[in-house]
Amino acid sequence: MTPQDIQKYGDELYEAFATRKTVAPLTDRVPGITIDDAYRIQERMVFRRLKAGETIVGKKIGVTSKVMQDMVGVTQPDFGQLTSAMAYSEGQDLPLGGMIQPKAEAEVAFVLKRDLNGPGITATDVILATDYVVPCFEIVDSRITDWKIKIQDTIADNASCGVYLLGSAKKKLSELDLNLAGMVLEKNGQLFSTAAGAAVQGGPVNAVVWLANTLGALGLPFKAGEVILSGSQSTLVSIAPGDTLNCIVGGLGACRINFTAGAA
Secondary structure, eight states, rough: OOHHHHHHHHHHHHHHHHTTBBBHHHHHSSTTTHHHHHHHHHHHHHHHHTTTTOOOOEEEEEEOHHHHHHHHOOOOOOEEEEEHHHHHHHTTTTEEETOSSSEEEEEEEESSSSBBOOOOOOEEEEEEEEEEEEEEEEEOOOOOGOOOHHHHHHHGGGGOOEEEOSSOBBBGGGOTTTTTTTEEEETTTTTEEEEEEGTTTHHHHHHHHHHHHHHHHTTOBBOOOOEEOOOOSSSOEEEOOOOOEEEEETTTTTEEEEEEEEEO
């Protein structure tokens, strides 16, 4: 794709985000679009958000489960960039009025105390660089009509980033085994799904290793203080104003989120 094409589609996705409207899948309109093209479009879309006053506060790993990988036809994850406007903390109601077609995922977030500069990062490096982990919710939101996405579509759309909410329960990685830790997700007080950390790339730490090395090869380091969303351990949850979700991670704690109809 030409630089002009990259800018065109990145601006289109930014405008879709800003106006809360969807666009047709890029993979239907741009024959031969590659994953590299998609990441360049993502870069342009995120640039527009930064130009509007947001800042980068972390990264997310997407398409980590086999179900999602089968859905978009790939065998490896993707990534997106988290901005300051996406961040919520437990205790805050999360308004859905500013989103288009949101769905929720439950996962574990890593908060770094030191930089991680790949490639060559190992699991030990991730453990040493992590200040603590927390249970969290990511609310994904696609600017692609009816979620009709292939991997290039979701990557270009900043890995379908919406917003995220960090729980208040914190633990050091040395205090638990995330691979074996079970996660229970409840919706409106009823059991919705169960999972274990090993469902995410063999474990959340492994997912962060993959991302650190992938970003490092692109010259993008993780910075101390950044948040890393390690990938969904739940299936996608349809949500609406008035819904409440609660996830419990064994050995770590719980995180609760309430959805309202207002705008952010």
